[in-house]
Amino acid sequence: MSGVRLAFLIASSICTLPAFAAAESSYVYCDNGVRCFQAPCPSNSALDLATGTIIKGVSIDTSGLPQADKAITDQSDVLYSGKIVVRGSIEHRTRTITGKDYSLPWLVATRIVRTAKDSERKHCSSH
Numbered sequence: 001m002s003g004v005r006l007a008f009l010i011a012s013s014i015c016t017l018p019a020f021a022a023a024e025s026s027y028v029y030c031d032n033g034v035r036c037f038q039a040p041c042p043s044n045s046a047l048d049l050a051t052g053t054i055i056k057g058v059s060i061d062t063s064g065l066p067q068a069d070k071a072i073t074d075q076s077d078v079l080y081s082g083k084i085v086v087r088g089s090i091e092h093r094t095r096t097i098t099g100k101d102y103s104l105p106w107l108v109a110t111r112i113v114r115t116a117k118d119s120e121r122k123h124c125s126s127h
Helices: 003-015 067-075
Strands: 025-031 044-048 054-056 059-061 084-097 100-115
Touching: 025 100, 044 059, 067 100
Parallel strands: 059 100
Antiparallel strands: 025 044, 025 084, 044 054, 084 100
C-alpha cells in the first residue's frame, strides 16, 4: 500500500470517529524480532507513547476497530512493522498453554490514530 494511500485512509478514518475513554493510550505495535521455541512468545511489543514503556510479549485484538481501520490493517503489514499508531488499552487475559495458565498482555485496539514516526518504531525489527 502506498504511503499516500495509507495516510489518506488513516486521515479519513480519524475524522469519523467519536471521542474515547481516558483510560486509553496510544501505542506503536510491531514484531520486535525476538523468536522463541515455546509459548508464550515475546515476539511482539507495543510502545506506550504516553509513558515510553515497551510492553513485550503483547498480542493485539483488532476486533473493535472501525471497518475503515480494519481495511487498513488487513491489506498490509502496517501493524507488524510498526507503521501506525493505534489507540487502545492493555488488558491482561488468562490463556492456558500446554496445561499452564498465563496472564498475558493484550493491546485492545479501538482506532488508528496516525502514521508512526521513525523515532517511535525503534523497538520494531523492521526499523
